[in-house]
Amino acid sequence: MNDVLYSVDEAVATITLDRPEAMNSLTVRAKTDLLEALTGAANAYAVRAVLLTGSGRAFCAGQDLNEHAANLEAGRGLNDTVRAHYNPIIRTIREMGKPVVAAVNGVAAGAGASLAFACDLRIASDKAKFTMAFTGIGLAPDSGASWTLQRLVGPARATELLLLNEPIGAARALELGIVSKVVPAEELAAEARALAVRLAQGPTSAYAATKQAVAYAAGSTLEDALELEADLQDACAKTGDHLNATRAFLGKERPVFQGR
Numbered sequence: 272m273n274d275v276l277y278s279v280d281e282a283v284a285t286i287t288l289d290r291p292e293a294m295n296s297l298t299v300r301a302k303t304d305l306l307e308a309l310t311g312a313a314n315a316y317a318v319r320a321v322l323l324t325g326s327g328r329a330f331c332a333g334q335d336l337n338e339h340a341a342n343l344e345a346g347r348g349l350n351d352t353v354r355a356h357y358n359p360i361i362r363t364i365r366e367m368g369k370p371v372v373a374a375v376n377g378v379a380a381g382a383g384a385s386l387a388f389a390c391d392l393r394i395a396s397d398k399a400k401f402t403m404a405f406t407g408i409g410l411a412p413d414s415g416a417s418w419t420l421q422r423l424v425g426p427a428r429a430t431e432l433l434l435l436n437e438p439i440g441a442a443r444a445l446e447l448g449i450v451s452k453v454v455p456a457e458e459l460a461a462e463a464r465a466l467a468v469r470l471a472q473g474p475t476s477a478y479a480a481t482k483q484a485v486a487y488a489a490g491s492t493l494e495d496a497l498e499l500e501a502d503l504q505d506a507c508a509k510t511g512d513h514l515n516a517t518r519a520f521l522g523k524e525r526p527v528f529q530g531r
């Protein structure tokens with residue numbers, strides 16, 4: 272991988288977008304690397320949580336507009352990058368049975384904002400900024416922003432943010448519920464890592480079931496959601512983590528989760 276750093280420690284896979292000179296904007300190579308890293312983390316038994324962040328002063332400025340312009344000028348349009356690259360990246364984040372934390376260290380624009388929205392939790396530096404960017408260059412939302420943002424802030428606010436494309440600072444993002452915590456820039460790496468490690472030490476199967484239940488319920492009837500919850504709960508009840516945690520509770524001990 273050239274444009275993404277990948278490391279695993281304490282069962283946390285840290286994925287860092289690493290094109291700081293271009294604000295971690297996404298070329299085909301960067302998107303291919305990111306998908307490879309996410310797929311590797313999703314499939315690795317030893318990984319129980321994922322931390323996604325950016326090098327330098329940006330989280331991710333979205334599509335690399337130099338590459339994009341070259342495609343337009345050559346008559347290739349978007350060169351199918353939405354279906355070929357962005358969609359699989361977002362699906363991999365949403366569907367992996369492990370929590371994904373975004374440490375938003377700076378600006379998150381366009382598909383870069385969408386990437387953050389797709390994660391399960393977002394913690395931001397006080398220097399972070401979200402800008403939808405799409406309409407700024409005459410495009411509509413992609414990489415799941417039309418789906419994720421309205422689930423974070425509601426349809427009216429999501430429409431406003433996407434149409435008006437006004438930058439939102441970290442404090443406003445916290446008010447709106449786009450991020451769950453804002454910390455001083457110099458504390459972000461440690462805070463986000465502590466959160467990811469905490470999740471990596473948790474009941475991984477129960478977290479996977481929680482992600483699945485919430486995603487399904489967002490588009491289902493109550494009846495269907497109840498049915499899936501019952502199935503998922505049956506599966507969780509069969510895990511060693513559930514048995515051990517129940518015993519630990521009754522023994523007034525702290526549970527130790529093995530992730531299965």
Ligand code: T3D
Nearest residue numbers: 293294296332333334335336337339349378380381382404
């Ligand atoms: O194929 C497809 O396009 C379909 C998919 C689309 C998905 C999308 O993501 S569409 C949205 C694409 N992104 C944008 O429109 C964001 C463009 N960038 C900005 O609006 C601003 O640069 C930022 C708000 C991100 C940051 O502003 P600021 O003032 O902090 O920095 P800056 O001076 O504007 O940028 C610093 C450098 O990064 C600059 O390069 P230079 O002059 O130092 O050589 C700038 O050109 C470069 N940069 C920033 N964003 C991009 C970029 N280079 C390439 N692509 C970018 N997206």
